[in-house]
Amino acid sequence: MKTKKFFILWAILLTIFISTSRVEAQKKDISSQVTLANEFYHEKNYQAAADIFEKLIDQGETNGFLYYNLGNTYMRLGNTGRAILNYLRAQLLLPRNENLDANLRYAINQTQDQLSPSRGGLIPSLLFWVDSISLIEHFDILILFNIIFWCICIGSLYYRKPLWKSLKKISMAILLLAFFSTGIKYYLLSEHKIGVIMDKKVDVKSDRNTQNVTLFELHEGAIIAVNQEDSEWAHISVNSDKSGWIPIESIDY
Amino acid sequence: MQNIPKKKLQSWLIVPAILIFIFIPVTSFSSNIQLSASVDKNQLTIEDSIELSIKISGVRNPPIPKLPPLTDFKVRSTGTQSSTQIFNSDMQVSTTHKYLLTPKIEGNFIIGPVIMNLSGSNYQSDPIMVTINKANPIKPNENRSVYTETSVSKKTPYINEQVVYTFTLFRKTEARNLNLSMPYDESFFRKENLGKAKRYSRVINGIAYDVDEVSIALFPIKIGESTIPPSIMELDLIHRTQTNRRRDPFSRFFNDPFFGGVTQNKHKILSTKSIKLNIQPLPKKGKPNGFKNFVGQFSITATVGKESFDAGDTTTLTITVSGIGNVMDVSLINLNLGDQFKIYPDQPIFTKSIHGNQIGGEKIFKFALVPFTTGRQTISSISLNYFDPDKKKYNTISTNPISLTIKPGTGTENLNLVQSGVAPTQQNGSTVSILARDILPIHTRVEDFKSVTFDKNQRIMYMTGILIPILIYLIAAGYIRYNHKMNEDKSYSRRQVAHRKAMKKLDQLSVSNPESKDFVRKLSQIIREYIGDKLNLQGTAFTSKEVGEKLNKNTFADDKIFAIKKLLEKFESMQYMPVVADKDHRLIDETAELLINLEK
Numbered sequence: 132m133k134t135k136k137f138f139i140l141w142a143i144l145l146t147i148f149i150s151t152s153r154v155e156a157q158k159k160d161i162s163s164q165v166t167l168a169n170e171f172y173h174e175k176n177y178q179a180a181a182d183i184f185e186k187l188i189d190q191g192e193t194n195g196f197l198y199y200n201l202g203n204t205y206m207r208l209g210n211t212g213r214a215i216l217n218y219l220r221a222q223l224l225l226p227r228n229e230n231l232d233a234n235l236r237y238a239i240n241q242t243q244d245q246l247s248p249s250r251g252g253l254i255p256s257l258l259f260w261v262d263s264i265s266l267i268e269h270f271d272i273l274i275l276f277n278i279i280f281w282c283i284c285i286g287s288l289y290y291r292k293p294l295w296k297s298l299k300k301i302s303m304a305i306l307l308l309a310f311f312s313t314g315i316k317y318y319l320l321s322e323h324k325i326g327v328i329m330d331k332k333v334d335v336k337s338d339r340n341t342q343n344v345t346l347f348e349l350h351e352g353a354i355i356a357v358n359q360e361d362s363e364w365a366h367i368s369v370n371s372d373k374s375g376w377i378p379i380e381s382i383d384y
Numbered sequence: 385m386q387n388i389p390k391k392k393l394q395s396w397l398i399v400p401a402i403l404i405f406i407f408i409p410v411t412s413f414s415s416n417i418q419l420s421a422s423v424d425k426n427q428l429t430i431e432d433s434i435e436l437s438i439k440i441s442g443v444r445n446p447p448i449p450k451l452p453p454l455t456d457f458k459v460r461s462t463g464t465q466s467s468t469q470i471f472n473s474d475m476q477v478s479t480t481h482k483y484l485l486t487p488k489i490e491g492n493f494i495i496g497p498v499i500m501n502l503s504g505s506n507y508q509s510d511p512i513m514v515t516i517n518k519a520n521p522i523k524p525n526e527n528r529s530v531y532t533e534t535s536v537s538k539k540t541p542y543i544n545e546q547v548v549y550t551f552t553l554f555r556k557t558e559a560r561n562l563n564l565s566m567p568y569d570e571s572f573f574r575k576e577n578l579g580k581a582k583r584y585s586r587v588i589n590g591i592a593y594d595v596d597e598v599s600i601a602l603f604p605i606k607i608g609e610s611t612i613p614p615s616i617m618e619l620d621l622i623h624r625t626q627t628n629r630r631r632d633p634f635s636r637f638f639n640d641p642f643f644g645g646v647t648q649n650k651h652k653i654l655s656t657k658s659i660k661l662n663i664q665p666l667p668k669k670g671k672p673n674g675f676k677n678f679v680g681q682f683s684i685t686a687t688v689g690k691e692s693f694d695a696g697d698t699t700t701l702t703i704t705v706s707g708i709g710n711v712m713d714v715s716l717i718n719l720n721l722g723d724q725f726k727i728y729p730d731q732p733i734f735t736k737s738i739h740g741n742q743i744g745g746e747k748i749f750k751f752a753l754v755p756f757t758t759g760r761q762t763i764s765s766i767s768l769n770y771f772d773p774d775k776k777k778y779n780t781i782s783t784n785p786i787s788l789t790i791k792p793g794t795g796t797e798n799l800n801l802v803q804s805g806v807a808p809t810q811q812n813g814s815t816v817s818i819l820a821r822d823i824l825p826i827h828t829r830v831e832d833f834k835s836v837t838f839d840k841n842q843r844i845m846y847m848t849g850i851l852i853p854i855l856i857y858l859i860a861a862g863y864i865r866y867n868h869k870m871n872e873d874k875s876y877s878r879r880q881v882a883h884r885k886a887m888k889k890l891d892q893l894s895v896s897n898p899e900s901k902d903f904v905r906k907l908s909q910i911i912r913e914y915i916g917d918k919l920n921l922q923g924t925a926f927t928s929k930e931v932g933e934k935l936n937k938n939t940f941a942d943d944k945i946f947a948i949k950k951l952l953e954k955f956e957s958m959q960y961m962p963v964v965a966d967k968d969h970r971l972i973d974e975t976a977e978l979l980i981n982l983e984k
Contacts, residue, residue, distance in 0.1 A: 161833060161835070162830045162833065165830055165833045166830055169826060169828050172826055191835075191837065192833075192835045192837075193835055193836055193837045193838075194832075194833050194834065194835055194836060195836070196827040196829075196832050196833055197833060199826070199827055200826040200827055203823055203825075203826045204826075206823050224836060229697065229698045229752070230698070230824040230825075230827075232698075232752065233698055233728045233752040233754070233823075233824055234823045234824050236728050236729070236730050236752060237728050237821065237822075237823050238823070239731070240728075240729065245731060247730075247731050266838065267836055267838060267842075270846050273846075273850075274846060274849035274850065277849065277850055277853055278849070278853050280853075281853035281854060281856065281857040282853070284857050284861075285856075285857055285860045285861070285864070288860070288861055288864050288865075289860075289864050
């Protein structure tokens, strides 16, 4: 029996050690890849830098600065559409980064249509902080206020004083607000899709067919809201008053 | 009983027969099919309309007849009527299609024959001649039921000056289906809407009118003479006529507006006079250099996001231009702030607002500024020139200068934004010229590239973060409540600790001398104390018989009561025995076993 327990303990420790060293090795590899890509960028070998950043993203690495650097690399390569797309992706993870905002504005100014991302309706306007806080930060705040609320609940049960009851009500209101705000953020990210035009020029049609009337034209880098999509066509809108259908391969999001 | 199936069969035959009778075109019993067309009047003005009635008699559910080409009229269907009349067993059916014809121009016109094809035969009506005259000239002080007016705020405006064009409808009677067309020369003017129509009452020459007023703002974009064409209002006037119900006792009830009485619709087309405008050029005298045709009354303010920041960091300069006039045209694309900053302009935001009866608004320009040098910097005042048409002079408005403090930064990458035309030592001077605009550098801190995926593990972690505090709260709440009850409810606390206390005392007793008579007394005492604690009784002076009575009143089962009584009796009898021997702790084990049983 003792030998069996000893064996199991060693197996667990070995698994933890192997997985930890694998994670550490992976981290080191990512860091070296990023350093290499940044060096390529500084050496003006932008295509090589873009390839490394893209490869890291394909591997599942999600990081705002990774998207930001990729956006810069595409700007250098003259691919404004891809640059704006990556700046927008970076903005979801780094919503308060001023350098990113400045570069996105610059990139938008380089486009023919100069369309800025839309805010998405009344509720996001009322919950003005939603855009400035990322989804992960929202969840962190929610967890923090959840812990605070339940701690206050325990305190209120133990001390049974009016001050604790007031604290309980306040913390509950904040927790509900955090919960609502997180829900809205999650909904906006999953439902309110923002896309970018990748082709030099796209005709926006009145329906899903090239024979239909061209309502207006959009150009590379134009930021649009994607409302509906199928295998070939996507229904898009611009500035909430213009909408139509475009081939799905013309956009990316 | 046999009649019921018969009746059912009859109804099954009758219902389809009725449906066929109603819906299938059937030649009338008289078999005399006639098609006729008539108008309610054949002499009218351009402001009126004609009701064309096409009557088809002698056939039920005829096809819709084909109208002749009516290019000089606007045609609108106003419905279809069907009637059936019986005269001396002769049934006559007829269908009447009604159309409202609104003339577009004056003159004499012929409404061609209306044609209907029924079962291969063609039926046609006679042509109708109508004359459309000019609208009757409006006489001053005339008591009219409806009339329109148009006006402009200024007939000799300057180019880009706001001209408010107002259409007013005066009416004494109710009107429905109002349709207004306010055309303007798009090559001469740019239009801006001035909100919804206003509705108010006005007394003119002692007569109260309901007034509907619609205004638009026109901004002239060309110099010279231009004409605003007539505005056209199409509407249905509702005339309520009271029938002779006065003798009727219910007349007062039926004259209530809810029942409406008898109403008569009159379709009208009202046209206004055209208005000539003479658009003036802006005066040359006093015209500032680089003037950009902003006409109105404007104001300008400037603010910055932060006044003190690190080199390489950005601040936002917000310039707000507001006022009345063509604020929407204001542009600050080539903002000149010297060579101190790299400027990233944002898309300007324009918010329209109505001031009295004029259009204005607020246009906000945002610029991200990145300073080139550290130290104290000043954003010089930003000026805007505009022409005030009321004072007939040019004005210049400016923002206040803003001071900024730029601390030395920690950045490692050069911006490569500018190239100095002179030696690098002179870079702090004003000889550096901006050659191009560029993006800010890439991020190089490798530690910041940690992946922030929102994967399954992360979700499990968040779920745990949500659920664990709730679980801890439930455990803590149970414990706190238990403690509160133990402190506040004595009987509860005695009941809870009874078994533990008794077992502890048994343990202590097991180490004492088992042969003494005191040993049995103490064992008996432990059981009595246990029962006292369980039932919250004061003292322990009760016999085994009393124990039985007290326990009967409570919830112990009969076999357990019997076991207690038996053991207590045993202890009572042993107290009077000469020698008590419990070397194997049998009595203690027996007592412990009883106590465990009682707890179950």
